[in-house]
Amino acid sequence: MKPFPLSPLALALAAVVVSPAIAQERDARLETISVIGDADSIPKLPGSAHLIDAEELAKFEFVDINRMVRAVPGVYITEEDGYGLRPNIGIRGASGGRSGKISLMEDGVLVAPAPYSGPEAYYFPTAGRLDSIEVLKGPGTLKYGPFTVGGAVNMLSTPIPAATAGMVQLEAGQYGETRLHGHYGAVTDNTGWLLETHQQYADGFRDIDGGDSADIAKEDYLLKGRLSSAADATYRQQLDIKLQYSEEESGMSYLGLTDADFDRDPNRRYGISALDEMQNRHSAVQLNHSIQLSDAFTINSQAYYNKFKRDWFKVGLGGLIDAANAGDSDAQAILDGEMDYDFGIKHNNRQYEARGVQISADWQFQTGGLSHDMTFGVRRHRDEVDRYQPTEDYRQVSGDLVFQGISLPSASNNRVEEADATSFFAYDEIQLAEKLVLTAALRYEDVETQQKRYDDPDRTSGNITASNQVDEWLPGLGLVYDVSEAWSLLAGVHRGFAPPGGGAEEGQGPELSTNYEWGARYYSDSLSAEIIAFFSDYENAIQNCSVAVPCDNGADSGTFQLGEAEIKGLEAAFGSEWVLTNGWSLPLRASYTYTDAEITKDSDGGDLLAGDNLAYLPENVFALSAGLDSGAAWRLNLTAAYQDEMCVSTECNRGNTDQFDYTESLWVLDAVAHYDFSEDLSGYLKVDNLFDEQAIVNRGPDGARANRPRTATLGMKFAF
Numbered sequence: 001m002k003p004f005p006l007s008p009l010a011l012a013l014a015a016v017v018v019s020p021a022i023a024q025e026r027d028a029r030l031e032t033i034s035v036i037g038d039a040d041s042i043p044k045l046p047g048s049a050h051l052i053d054a055e056e057l058a059k060f061e062f063v064d065i066n067r068m069v070r071a072v073p074g075v076y077i078t079e080e081d082g083y084g085l086r087p088n089i090g091i092r093g094a095s096g097g098r099s100g101k102i103s104l105m106e107d108g109v110l111v112a113p114a115p116y117s118g119p120e121a122y123y124f125p126t127a128g129r130l131d132s133i134e135v136l137k138g139p140g141t142l143k144y145g146p147f148t149v150g151g152a153v154n155m156l157s158t159p160i161p162a163a164t165a166g167m168v169q170l171e172a173g174q175y176g177e178t179r180l181h182g183h184y185g186a187v188t189d190n191t192g193w194l195l196e197t198h199q200q201y202a203d204g205f206r207d208i209d210g211g212d213s214a215d216i217a218k219e220d221y222l223l224k225g226r227l228s229s230a231a232d233a234t235y236r237q238q239l240d241i242k243l244q245y246s247e248e249e250s251g252m253s254y255l256g257l258t259d260a261d262f263d264r265d266p267n268r269r270y271g272i273s274a275l276d277e278m279q280n281r282h283s284a285v286q287l288n289h290s291i292q293l294s295d296a297f298t299i300n301s302q303a304y305y306n307k308f309k310r311d312w313f314k315v316g317l318g319g320l321i322d323a324a325n326a327g328d329s330d331a332q333a334i335l336d337g338e339m340d341y342d343f344g345i346k347h348n349n350r351q352y353e354a355r356g357v358q359i360s361a362d363w364q365f366q367t368g369g370l371s372h373d374m375t376f377g378v379r380r381h382r383d384e385v386d387r388y389q390p391t392e393d394y395r396q397v398s399g400d401l402v403f404q405g406i407s408l409p410s411a412s413n414n415r416v417e418e419a420d421a422t423s424f425f426a427y428d429e430i431q432l433a434e435k436l437v438l439t440a441a442l443r444y445e446d447v448e449t450q451q452k453r454y455d456d457p458d459r460t461s462g463n464i465t466a467s468n469q470v471d472e473w474l475p476g477l478g479l480v481y482d483v484s485e486a487w488s489l490l491a492g493v494h495r496g497f498a499p500p501g502g503g504a505e506e507g508q509g510p511e512l513s514t515n516y517e518w519g520a521r522y523y524s525d526s527l528s529a530e531i532i533a534f535f536s537d538y539e540n541a542i543q544n545c546s547v548a549v550p551c552d553n554g555a556d557s558g559t560f561q562l563g564e565a566e567i568k569g570l571e572a573a574f575g576s577e578w579v580l581t582n583g584w585s586l587p588l589r590a591s592y593t594y595t596d597a598e599i600t601k602d603s604d605g606g607d608l609l610a611g612d613n614l615a616y617l618p619e620n621v622f623a624l625s626a627g628l629d630s631g632a633a634w635r636l637n638l639t640a641a642y643q644d645e646m647c648v649s650t651e652c653n654r655g656n657t658d659q660f661d662y663t664e665s666l667w668v669l670d671a672v673a674h675y676d677f678s679e680d681l682s683g684y685l686k687v688d689n690l691f692d693e694q695a696i697v698n699r700g701p702d703g704a705r706a707n708r709p710r711t712a713t714l715g716m717k718f719a720f
Contacts, residue, residue: 033107033288035144035154036134043523044429046439046478046492047138048074048532048571054131059627059637060672061171061686061715063128063179063200064708065089067670070641071623072135073571073591074151074534078616078646078663079697080548081252082205082708083216085278086122088549092137092515092534093567093597093617094150094498097549098122101498101511103144103152107242109286111155113308113352114383116146116419116447117502120546123282123308123352125155126220126246128181129198132156137534138517139476139494142441143375143427148474149496149513149536157242160192160224161185166720173713176203176215185224192226204251205709209271209337210399213251220246240288247281253314254547256703258324258332259659259696266694266706271337272396273315275345280310296364300377305355312348313392316547318702325660337399344391344407348547356381371431381421385502388457389413411453412557415465417502421447439478441494446471447510449502468504472497472512490532491518500542503558511542519571528575538565541599543615550701552615552650553607562650563603565614569595583631593621599650613653616663616700618644634675642667648699664695666707680719687712 036042042049050072062068064084066077078088078096090096098120104112112121136144137151144152166184171177178201185194197220204214221244228238253269253276261268289301323331333339360377390413393404425443432438448469454462476494483489496513519532541562545551551560570593577587596619599612625639645665652661672686692710699705 033154033156034134035105035108035136035140035152043488043521044437044480045136045138045140046437046480046490047136047140047517048519048530048534049137049140050135050573052133052135057130057132059625060639060670061684061713065124065127067641067688068127068130068133069135069153070621070643071589071591071625071639073532073573073593074137074569075135075593076595076616076618076621076643079707080705081250082706083202084127085124085216085218085248085250085252086548087124088616089153090617091135091150091153092569093536093595093614094147095543095549095614096616097544098546099124099153100544100546101147102150103141103147105144105152105154107157107286107288108154109302109304109358110354110356110381111284111306112354113306114354114385114417114419114502116381116421116499117383117417117449118350118352118385119147119499119501120544120548122310122312122350123280125157126198126200126218127155128179128200129158129183129196129220129222130155131158138515139439139441139478139492140427142443142474142476142494143377143425145423145425145443145474145497146421146445146447147498148443148494149498149511149515149538157222157224157244158183158194158196160187160194160226160240163187167717169715169717171713171715174711175205176201176213177711177713178202179715183222187226190228190230192224192228194222194224196222205711206267206269207265208251208269208274210274212274214253214269216248216250218246218248218250220244236292238288238290240286242284242286242288244284244286245282248278250278251276252278252312254702255315255317256321256699256705258321258335259704260325261335262696262704262706266696266704267709270335271399272317272335272341272343272401275394275401276312276314278310278312278314280308282306282308298362299359300362301357301359303357306353308352310348310350310352313345314348315343315345316702317343321703322660334396337396339396340398341396342393342404343396344393346391346413347389349387349389351386352383354381354383373429374427376426377424379421379423381423382419384416384418386416387413390457408457411455411465414457414459415451415453417449417451419447419449419499419502421445421499435482437480439476439480439492441476441478443474443476443495443497444471445474445497445499445510447499449500449504451503466503466505468500468506468508470500470510472510486522486524488521488523489519490521492516496536496538498542501544501559508559508561509540511538512540513538526576526578529573531570531572533570534568536567538562538567541565541614547701549616556701561603562599562614563608564601565597565599567595567597567614569593585627585629585631587627587629587637588625590624591622595619595621598653608650609654611653612650613647615649616646618646620644632676634673636671636673638669638671640667640669660699663697663699666695666697667693668707669693682717684715684717685712686715 094101100119134154164186168182171179183196206214253273255273358379451466474495478492498511545555627637629635
C-alpha cells in the first residue's frame, strides 16, 4: 500500500477548520435525526437508553467505535482488527457478528449497507468524526427497526454550528498512526453549512512474515447544507442535505494464529496472507425536511441513498490453523512459509445499494384528561447485495507467493440478493397521571426477499434460487412511574423481530422474541444510577451466516435456525461527579452487564440441544472510568474495561471442550491527559491499553487474534 497522502481537499480544510461540537439551538420539533433527544429525555423513556455525547467522546479522543460503546450496559463487543473498522456489536444477547442484529443508524437513517437483504455491517461510519452516539433498548426500538430483538444504535454526525466556527485536530503516534480531523461551518438567519474531513493512517501493529505490515489508509468527507424559514413564518420549515464519501485501503485479513504462535508473538501474521487487503468506497445522500404545521403537529420526511462497494481480497485457511493446533507439522510448515502449497485468494467483491423514504409525524393532543405525545410514520425501503467473487490461484514457493491463474466464480459466488420492505409504526406516550406515563407502541414489517444465482460469468443465464416473504405486527408497552423527583420505576414488554435475510428460502420465518425489562432509575444534579433486569424469550432465534462469523453448520452465507432460546440478564450503571472546594472535580462512571443465555429446545435435526449456549456472548462485562479535572488548564481521564471469555460455538455447555473453544477474558486500561495552552488551543497525550495486556479476543473465522497493544499518541486541537 502506498504511504498515506493528504489530498488537496484535506489540506485545504486543514488550513481553515473547526471547533469542538458547539451546541445547537434547535427547536426540538424540527429535529429529525436523534432517537433520544438529550440526556434530560432519558428518565422519561420506557426502556433503557444511553447517550454518549460530544463532551464524553472528547475526554478520551477515541477513534475506535468499540472503545466508545463498551461502557454502555447491555452492549457486548467482539474485537477483530484492533481499530474498529468493522465492529461486532451485540445488545442484550442479540448476536454481535458484524453488528447484524441491531438497527444501525446515522442521523436517523439505516446505515448498514443492505440492512434487510444482507444486514452484516461491513461498512461502518468513521467513528472518529462522530459527534455523539445514542443506544436505545426496550419498547422504544419499535420506532426504528427493523431489528427490535436487541436495540438500536444511532450515530450523530457533526452538526452545523450555531455560529461560524471551526476546528482542526492532528494526531501522531506509535505504529505510524496519524490522524487529521477538521470541520468548518457557518450560518445565517436562514442558511447553514458544514464541511468536514477525517483522515486516518497507520502502519498497523501486526507484522507480516517477510517484512510487510497491515497498514490502514482511510479518508472520509462530509458536506452539509441547510435552508430554514424565518422564525416568525406561519409554518416553520427546515431542509437539510448531507453528502458523504469515504474510501479505505487496509491490509486486513481473517487469518489469525495458532495458539502456540500467539503465545510467542500475538502481533505476528503469516506471510501466506501478505496479499490480503480490503478496498472499499462508500457514498451517501440524505435529505431531511421538517415542517411545523402548528405548535402540536410536525411532519418529518427523510429520503436517503447509500452505496457501498468493497473487495476484500483474502485467504481462507482456517483448516490449516485447526490442523496445526492439533499438532500437524506439515500445516505448521505451510503457515511458516517453509513448505510449498497451492491455495486460492478470493475477491470477496460485493456492491451494496440501499434507498428509501421515511415520513413521520409528531402530534401532541388531549383525549379527556389524558395527554398524548404521539409519533407515527411509514418507511419504504429497498436494498440489494451483488456478489461477483472470482478466486486468484497462488502457489507458495519457498515463502514467496507466485500467481498461477484465475478461477471464475461459481453460482454461489455470482449472485444478487434483494429485499423490498414496508414498515409502519405508531408510538404514543400517554400521561395517565401526574407521575405515571404509559407508552404504547406498534410496528408492522412486511419484507420480500429474493436471491438469483448466475451460471456463467457474463450472467446470460440465471435462476431464482430463493425467495421469501414475511410480515409481522410487533406490539409493545412501557410504564414509567415517578416515585419522587429523583427516583423512577420502569417496566416494558415488546415483540422482538429480525428479518431472515436475502438468502432465505420460502417459508423461513424471521427471528421472533418477546422481550421484558423492569428496573429503577435515580437522577439528581450530582448522581445518576440505574439497574434494569431483562428477559428475552425467543420462539425462533436466527444466526446470520457470514465469512466473518460462520454458522455452526459451517455455512458462510444465509441464515441458520437456532430455534427456541432464552436470554436473561442484569444491567447496572452509575455516574457521579464530585466538585471540590478548590475548583477541582472528580467524575466517576461505572457499568456492569450480566447475561445468561441458552437454547431451550432441541432442534429438529438434533444439531442443537436444550442447554446449549449462544456463541460469542460473555457472561460478565464491566467498565469503569474516572477523571481528575483541575478546573483550569489540565485534566486526566482513565477508563478500564473487562469482558469475560466467550465460547466460539454453541456447544461449550456440553463439556469435552478445550482452549480452542474459547476466547480469553481481558482487562484493558486506557488513559488520556489534556492540557489547554489557551482558550482555543489544547494538546493531549493518550495511551490505549496502558499496561499492554493482550489476549485472544477472537477466534473467528481462522485462528486466534489479539486486541490492540499499548499505543501512545500525541494530539493537538485548535478551535476558532
